[in-house]
Amino acid sequence: MNLYEQVTSTILSSLKRGVVPWRKPWSDTVQFPVNVVSTKPYRGINVFLLALQPYADHRWLTYRQAEERGGRVRPGEKSMMVVFWKRWEPKADEAAEAIRPQQIPVLRYFNVFNVEQCEGLDLAPVYRPESGRNHQRIERADLLVRSMPSPPAIREGGRAAWYRPSDDLVNMPPLNAFESPDSFYATLFHELGHATGHPSRLNRKGVTEVIQFGSGDYSREELVAEFTSAFCCASVSLDNSVIDDSASYIDGWQKVLKGDPKAAVIAAAQAQRAADHIRGIQYF
Numbered sequence: 001m002n003l004y005e006q007v008t009s010t011i012l013s014s015l016k017r018g019v020v021p022w023r024k025p026w027s028d029t030v031q032f033p034v035n036v037v038s039t040k041p042y043r044g045i046n047v048f049l050l051a052l053q054p055y056a057d058h059r060w061l062t063y064r065q066a067e068e069r070g071g072r073v074r075p076g077e078k079s080m081m082v083v084f085w086k087r088w089e090p091k092a093d094e095a096a097e098a099i100r101p102q103q104i105p106v107l108r109y110f111n112v113f114n115v116e117q118c119e120g121l122d123l124a125p126v127y128r129p130e131s132g133r134n135h136q137r138i139e140r141a142d143l144l145v146r147s148m149p150s151p152p153a154i155r156e157g158g159r160a161a162w163y164r165p166s167d168d169l170v171n172m173p174p175l176n177a178f179e180s181p182d183s184f185y186a187t188l189f190h191e192l193g194h195a196t197g198h199p200s201r202l203n204r205k206g207v208t209e210v211i212q213f214g215s216g217d218y219s220r221e222e223l224v225a226e227f228t229s230a231f232c233c234a235s236v237s238l239d240n241s242v243i244d245d246s247a248s249y250i251d252g253w254q255k256v257l258k259g260d261p262k263a264a265v266i267a268a269a270q271a272q273r274a275a276d277h278i279r280g281i282q283y284f
Contacts, residue, residue: 003107003108003109006081006109007045007049007081007083010049010052010081032058033046033051033060035059035065035112036065036069036115036121037061044083046082046083046084049081049082049083050080050112051159053080053158054157054158054159054162055117056116056158056159057114057116057126058126059115059123060080060082060112061113061118062110063079063111066113066118066121069123070120070121071119071121071122072118072120073113073117073118074117074118074119077113077117077118079111079112080111080112080114081110082109082110082111082112083107084107084108084109084110085105085107085108086106086107086108087103087105087106088103088105089102089103133176134176135176135181136181137175138181138238140237141181141236143236144235145185145278147278147279148192148277148278148279148280149277150200150201151192151195152198153167153169153170154172155169155170155171155172156171156172156173156174156175157172158173159177161187162191163191163192163194163195163207165194165197165198165207165208168195168198170191170192170195172188172191185232185233185236185238186229189228189233189278190228193224193225193228193229193232193271193274193275194206195207196228196274197224202273202274202277204221204224204270204274205217206220206221206224216259216260220263220267223267223271224267224270226271227268227270228275231272231275232275232279235275235279
């Protein structure tokens with residue numbers, strides 16, 4: 001696999017998890033990713049590649065740079081590839097020594113780690129401008145989250161919201177990263193909707209099987225999660241209209257609904273079961 005394919009594969013892998021690096025329903029004050037040593041911001045596709053990673057700290061460094069700063073990368077941590085252009089100048093042949101060889105741009109890469117993947121680094125705390133928000137948690141919504149029997153692990157941090165079936169984990173950005181508390185809980189209920197499809201719960205195909213981003217199965221599962229969020233928000237009087245959906249999702253849903261008149265009804269039925277499961281209600 002060449003570097004172009006690796007870059008594309010990284011982005012596609014993120015999209016399969018439902019994480020779109022260039023669009024998200026929340027805003028935050030995280031700065032552009034920079035190298036710890038040079039303090040220069042990464043540019044081009046590297047901005048997206050590093051934005052895919054679930055770290056709130058915007059600083060990155062190589063394995064060697066971590067050691068040079070008196071720290072180390074924690075065992076088991078995986079690096080992230082960043083790419084850069086390097087000018088390659090082929091040697092001139094003897095018959096054309098007087099002609100300056102043409103420089104050819106060649107794509108190269110190296111691996112970096114986020115500061116949060118390291119320990120022992122002598123670094124100042126990262127500066128975070130105030131977002132101007134001071135959201136308060138909504139107790140009735142938290143009660144609904146806590147009502148879910150045998151829930152997935154829920155972690156708040158980083159900049160991406162997602163559910164990962166392999167370790168049954170929901171990740172959420174912090175509350176103040178969202179435009180409103182309602183949008184935070186609407187997103188959380190969406191991810192919990194996905195989590196209900198885990199084999200230990202409702203064992204839903206859209207979660208238990210490997211599905212391709214943008215496929216009919218993927219869009220159906222997204223419909224289930226969206227409907228689940230709507231049911232949960234309604235049950236605790238939250239406004240879920242504050243979340244905009246990217247064109248790619250809307251297009252996928254339109255294709256599913258146009259191709260299968262039963263899709264919305266079936267997705268709503270599955271979502272009702274999912275919402276009931278989150279509420280701790282079982283119907284036989």
